[in-house]
Amino acid sequence: MDLFNQDVSTNLLPYDGTVHYYGKILNEQEANYYFDRLMESIEWRHDEAVIYGKHYTTKRKVAWYGDKPYEYTYSNTTKKALAWTQELKQLKTWVEEKAQTQFNSCLLNLYHDGSEGMAYHSDSEKSLGTNSVITSLSLGADRKFTFKHKSNKQTVSTILENGSLLVMRGTTQNHWLHRLPPTKKVTRPRISLTFRTIVSEQIN
């Protein structure tokens, strides 16, 4: 990891938030190593959601780790954080250096191929507080990532590459939605590590 390469990338968003794409912070070999380790060592589970009282299970898998057994509620389901693994601790240190921010938890996503994605949402759960910093460290297949402004619907897209880091800051979650669109072009899996800071254990 090149910690000295601190050149700040430009803001991807034209207004109402700050998103920096730092590009590849891990080289191909490191990224592939961590991808394989996380595939084996993370307790992957299918994600669950309760929408209008109906119970859904996603094909995408998720996992939730943190400093403490935080409870995290989204889509009307609650998860309890597991203790950091060695690999997660190492990746967290590198991400914190690059983002110049400390995190106390990480939601991991595993998309088996391009048929799996994540619909438009913003990460604005009460437990994250206001103007929280959220990262996405990507391992595996390159995927498109799109922001959509909540009121004027303007969109901004970027490609999240193997070993790359994206950091969302400031008012981004208030004004912009983001999604990982499904695509037929991608046949390989991708893992994302979304490091976050839980400021309060909330009841949504």
Ligand SMILES: O=C(O)CCC(=O)C(=O)O
């Ligand atoms: O997979 C990603 O890079 C983003 C996932 C995401 O938006 C989330 O977990 O809230």
Ligand SMILES: [Fe+2]
């Ligand atoms: Fe998100």
